Amino acid sequence: MNIEAPTESRTVDELMTRDLLVIAASESALMAWELMSKAGVHHLPVADDEGAFLGVLDAQTVAATWSASGPLHARRPVTELLPDRPPRAVRPDAPIPEAARAMLDAGADYVAVTxxxxxxxxxxTARDLVAALAGVHREAAPPSGGMPSMYRMEPVLPRQTPRRPDGGMPPD
Structure with a gap:
């Protein structure tokens, strides 16, 4: 019989989410919201062009700073939404209570693992901690040793159909 250790005596590495969707620093707040919505995630790490970790954007921040004042506001870079201070982080071998304290100190429901x-x-995330406390076992992605997945999405626009000078449609 394999009895699992109590959550408070486990390490971050055992509970953390490894399969992350990461957004490039040059992407817009609108793109961040779209990625979060489509992927069903609440936290989106931000990386620069070289892949260096800059911080984490959360859905609450995007929603709280959203403005319907026009498209320019929605197109501002995600780096404008990141906190001014460096992100709180723990190491994979940190005990769970240390990570929980880091979350509390930062006033966040997540902590980066570096x-x-x-x-x-x-x-x-807080969800990872609650799942562990509830005894819910999630399939953990194996350590890859590399940077989490970073996606760049490009809009696909409909093909423009050329019109004749008289405004009619060209023959097929």
Whole structure:
């Protein structure tokens, strides 16, 4: 019989989410919202063009700073929504109570998990902690050793059909 250790005696590595969707720093707040909505996530790590971890954008921040004042506001870069202070982070081998304290100190429902070089290897969220406390076992993605997946989405526009000078449609 395999009895699992109590949550408070486990490490971050055992509970963290490794399979992350990451957004480029140059992307817009609108793109961040679209990615979060489509992927069903509440936290979106932000990386610069070289892949360096800059911080985490959460859905609450995007919603709280949203403005219907026009498209320019929605197109501002996601880096404008990141906090001015460096993101709180813990190492994968940190005990769960240390990570929980980091979340409380930061007033956040997540903490970034970084390696010794400061590279992002995962996120530990309040949801991860609640799942562990409830005894819910999630399939953890195996450690990849690399940067989480970063996606760049490009809009696909309908093909423009040329019109004749008289305004009619060209023959097929």
């Amino acid at each position: 390696n010794d070089a400061g590279g992002l290897v995962g996120l530990l």
